[in-house]
Amino acid sequence: MPELPEVETVKETLKPLITGKTVEKTAVYYEKMVMPETKESFNQLLKNQILNTISRYGKYLLFEFTSVTLLVHLRMEGKFYVKEARLPKEKHEHVTIFFTDGTSLRYHDVRKFGTLTLKVPDSIFDNPPLNKLGYEPHHPNLTKTYLKQKFKTTRSIKTVLLDQTIILGLGNIYVDEVLFCAKINPLKPANKLTTNQCETIIHCAGKIIDKAIELGGSSIRTYLNSLGISGKFQNELTVHLRANEPCIICENPIKKIKVGGRGTYYCSHCQK
Numbered sequence: 001m002p003e004l005p006e007v008e009t010v011k012e013t014l015k016p017l018i019t020g021k022t023v024e025k026t027a028v029y030y031e032k033m034v035m036p037e038t039k040e041s042f043n044q045l046l047k048n049q050i051l052n053t054i055s056r057y058g059k060y061l062l063f064e065f066t067s068v069t070l071l072v073h074l075r076m077e078g079k080f081y082v083k084e085a086r087l088p089k090e091k092h093e094h095v096t097i098f099f100t101d102g103t104s105l106r107y108h109d110v111r112k113f114g115t116l117t118l119k120v121p122d123s124i125f126d127n128p129p130l131n132k133l134g135y136e137p138h139h140p141n142l143t144k145t146y147l148k149q150k151f152k153t154t155r156s157i158k159t160v161l162l163d164q165t166i167i168l169g170l171g172n173i174y175v176d177e178v179l180f181c182a183k184i185n186p187l188k189p190a191n192k193l194t195t196n197q198c199e200t201i202i203h204c205a206g207k208i209i210d211k212a213i214e215l216g217g218s219s220i221r222t223y224l225n226s227l228g229i230s231g232k233f234q235n236e237l238t239v240h241l242r243a244n245e246p247c248i249i250c251e252n253p254i255k256k257i258k259v260g261g262r263g264t265y266y267c268s269h270c271q272k
């Protein structure tokens with residue numbers, strides 16, 4: 001699944017390629033993906049719209065057109081390709097936006113789990129799904145006081161950090177890396193964390209996400225970004241996917257366990 005850094009890379013890759021273009025028409029081959037619109041209303045709403053910019057909120061991409069915003073979640077396998085409009089539709093291309101300059105943006109999704117939803121820009125952050133999300137690393141509202149409040153639960157810190165309504169944008173890989181950086185055991189109940197540990201989590205989350213964005217994400221599974229470039233962050237992973245390899249700090253073997261059904265990697269010596 002693409003995580004925040006991969007989605008950031010997709011955004012930065014697409015921006016110079018399609019910003020400023022005008023929509024000529026759209027083609028929807030799998031209508032469920034654009035619900036609640038139909039293929040006709042999707043086309044009607046996007047026709048003649050100019051793409052002003054592309055932004056990102058957590059793992060959502062926001063294609064900001066003149067008077068409508070296309071909110072996209074790539075889910076498991078979604079990818080975008082920019083192609084000449086005359087090229088034939090490929091098997092897993094489910095939605096195409098044709099621009100007036102003879103190019104097109106194709107949404108490709110083998111698993112068909114992605115969503116492309118049209119929204120009114122003014123109220124987009126006041127309504128689901130965006131109003132339910134927490135704060136990204138580096139957001140000024142993400143403070144130790146805020147975390148202390150949100151951590152009033154006996155659920156494990158690993159599970160709580162995966163909860164996107166608390167910290168936004170940390171997926172499974174990054175949570176393992178953050179907990180190793182903060183020297184916190186993934187099984188520790190969230191309510192047992194000290195204020196200092198909350199502060200360390202904020203610091204580590206910011207540092208790890210920055211590094212991952214700089215390197216284009218991790219791309220561990222089948223995910224490649226929109227131009228087929230895989231991320232280099234996977235070479236920087238300190239614990240995730242390193243079961244039985246020596247810890248980079250104490251050289252004890254890294255352990256793999258399941259927490260809340262998710263494969264979790266940690267050093268039982270450094271993360272007491």
Ligand SMILES: [Zn+2]
Binds near residue numbers: 249252267
């Ligand atoms: Zn260690």
